[in-house]
Amino acid sequence: MFSRCRVVGCSNPARAGTEDGLDTRFCRPHADHYSRHGSPYRPSYGAREMAPYRAAAMAWLEAHEDDAYVRNAVDRVATLLQTSGPHVEAFRLRGLSPQDRAKAAWARLRRAAVDPRRMVAAWLAIEMIIRDDPQAERKTEFKRVQAAKLIHKMASGTHKRWGEGANVKELHVYPRSRGRVLRHIGEALEEATELLVQHRRPDLPSNAET
Template identity: 85%
Template sequence: MDTRFCRSHADHYARHGSAYKPSYGAREINPYRASALAWLEANQSDTYVANAVDRVATLLRTSGPHIEAFRLRGLSPQERAKAAWARLRKAGVDPRRVVAAWLAVEMIIRDDPQAERKAEFKQVQAAKLIHKMASGTHKRWGEGANVKELHVYPRPRGRILRHVGEALEEACELLVEHRGRDLPERQADRA
């Protein structure tokens, strides 16, 4: 039983990291992601950029075995978070894209006049972005008219998002601390 929020606000908090502010939509955050990825590629020789990318690559390498999405039931939130990192590794997601997701969240919160500035909100927003990069398990059996397909997507909510976001924040903290002021300005203003 939640002692702070009613049921609808508690559910909203589990999905978005804030009981009141919704997640940023793809239209809002995609320009920031593209800008952050371009900035990372332009500054790839920077020590802090290389450190963040290496730390994310280490998260991917040390995440353990790949677990299909339909086998996650019964696992703890920490194990599910590790499984999310393993799905990213199996899908071959570039660690720079993961770092760019964190930087995009930093940039959009910086530009949002009514931003939720709590660390948990940032963690959940970034975790939702990387969760979408390699979410789900897809299986196919048989041929022709007898084809059976299974498509399972784990829900991006709750403690799992907090664990993934916390690990990502730790990987990118030095980059944001030392180069956060150098991040590009809002893309929409340049168009």
């Protein structure tokens, strides 16, 4: 019943057919890929691919800052930041639920004073690149994970430094960008930008303008 991974062309057994887990759909490599990227086979968009879309999205937001739907999206993201709870150091995330880790990510963004417009622009950029990609993965989960990965990188983790001279010590801890936490972040961002996308998607810059 669980003899093969569901990804076309993969001959590996699904994890449930081995001693490696209970996943009835994918083998270990494709399960890991799905966890990190939101698709078992489609890779994430790279930084170079995303850069012109992110720049175009931010420029569009700035040009339409008085638009009611733009203000609504920015305000709703700002609310996510303000209601995310106390800041949690990255090295204290172990043991927290995915939902609490997602809240901690929003709290890190708040602590880093990241402009809410950058997060709205991240979602719009994903909308735009998927629209322009003829081979895009168009499932909602992929879109959520791709946007979440962008904003997850805006809060760079926890960095500590103590001591002086030759005795100086540093600690750098970065939260893992994978799993259900990305789904929670992406879903919250999607809900915050829902009205903006619903009413202004046709007005977003085209590929030729990026």
